[in-house]
Amino acid sequence: MAKEITPRSENYSQWYNDIVVKADLAEQSAVRGCMVIKPYGYAIWEKMQSILDKAFKETGVQNAYFPLFIPKSFFSKEAEHVAGFAKECAVVTHHRLMNNPDGKGVVVDPDAKLEEELIVRPTSETIIWSVYKNWIKSWRDLPILCNQWCNVVRWEMRTRPFLRTAEFLWQEGHTAHATAEEAQEESKRMVGVYAKFARETMALPVIVGHKSPNERFAGALDTLTIEAMMQDGKALQAGTSHFLGQNFAKSFDVQFADKDGSLQYVWATSWGVSTRLLGALIMAHSDDNGLVLPPVLAPIQVVMVPIYKTDEEREAVLAKFTEIKGKLEAKGISVKLDDRDTLRPGFKFAEWEVKGVPVRIALGARDLAAGTVEVARRDTLEKATVQLEGVEGYVEELLGTIQKNIYDKALAFRDANIRKCDDWEEFKTEIQKGGFLLCHWDGTAETEQAIKDATKATIRCIPVDSCVCEEEGRDIFSGKPSKGRVVFAIAY
């Protein structure tokens, strides 16, 4: 089985695609720009979902579900919002097919044209706010904290597995509050949930910050983001949390009677992360041998590969493995005993490596005689011979070590690729090398746009919890005064 992966250094895109395919995460589908997420890839997504979902619920958020289709009239109520999404919407115009009169296949029945077209949701703000209008009458009804796990469709011109697909899975939270402060706090709380998840679960050292006005969500007053650095030095927006002000409340006329009897528009937030997180995971941690999964997210944390020549040896090894497996599972560790009799050990080693399983245990007659076992770790590819007795404790500790090591490695990489830059000429060449540049910015959209036009670099965020750099300086492009540095990078 050919599983060679193109080295990162040769073609980063190809390297990424290879890992997606060869680690058995996803494949291309018959529909342009849409992918099939395979069981192994989906299992990782399910782990992400369960951890995030728990974190959401701890903050009082409840899950709900809203329609896939949005009447065109709903969608066009918020002017900025529609401007942001209009170019990439799938539209339902008919509701029936009929046999082709010329006998070949089926055609759309022209008589089944919808009076009002339906938009396949690119995001659900509009349909949700049309519903919230009926839910909200009094200050006692607030806050409303809903999240939905669903798919959305954005007809992107160019797609890439996980990073940008025409259809993708995500969660979108939509909250309604009585005051601006409360809404802003909610928005901050949720970006905090994302940052904690990215760092502790995905081992991704993200930077939290505000988006510049140019990069904000269509219809938001403020957008908070977690920005990650990929191994080619490019930035990836991994999650966002928006303070929507009263824009949607006003567009959908959502008002409530306040304690003092006055009628007020509610304040809103929305926040989301998507299967793009899987793309971030792949690009941040993988190496040229394949996927590297942080133990917390790995569907299989430990794989056992038996080595034997005879049936007697096989039975003895499998019996010992089954015993260890029980002990590991008792500690909550997910274990796969690869007892396939048709494949050789070397093949299995390579296969599980491509799939990113954090720990591999190999056991053969030689080990049984010596009372030892071989434990290999995916992140460093190191192998150790350890005592069979108590190996479950060793493995449990190792999983924690690996989780931490993957994070530390990514953090060291990120920090090695962040630098300050105060000279425009230097900026133009440095930014092309990848990595983040911390530069002064005068706060204007014009400057930001000019820099983007000249270099393709955008302001990834105005950091609030790492790389914070509040100091007086002069804008790298315009030379105007600045109160602090922001993060510039070329992004996915």
Add this chain to the structure above:
RNA sequence: CUGGAUGUGGCGCAGUUGGUAGCGCACCUGGUUAGGGACCAGGAGGUCGAAGGUUCAAGUCCUUUCAUCCAGACCA
């Protein structure tokens, strides 16, 4: 939408100046193997993206068309 490229067994590819399709991997059978992607022997599987044209003869030449990939443009 702009460039560039590619469509040939499941996957990856070769196929000279046109002569009726081949290789590697995977698959099936049998055997030997087994501590880093095994080996030997045998076997099955394709009207070469689609449509039309030139020709005695088209995977190969011409026209049209469809699809995909890469780089742009685009993208909360």
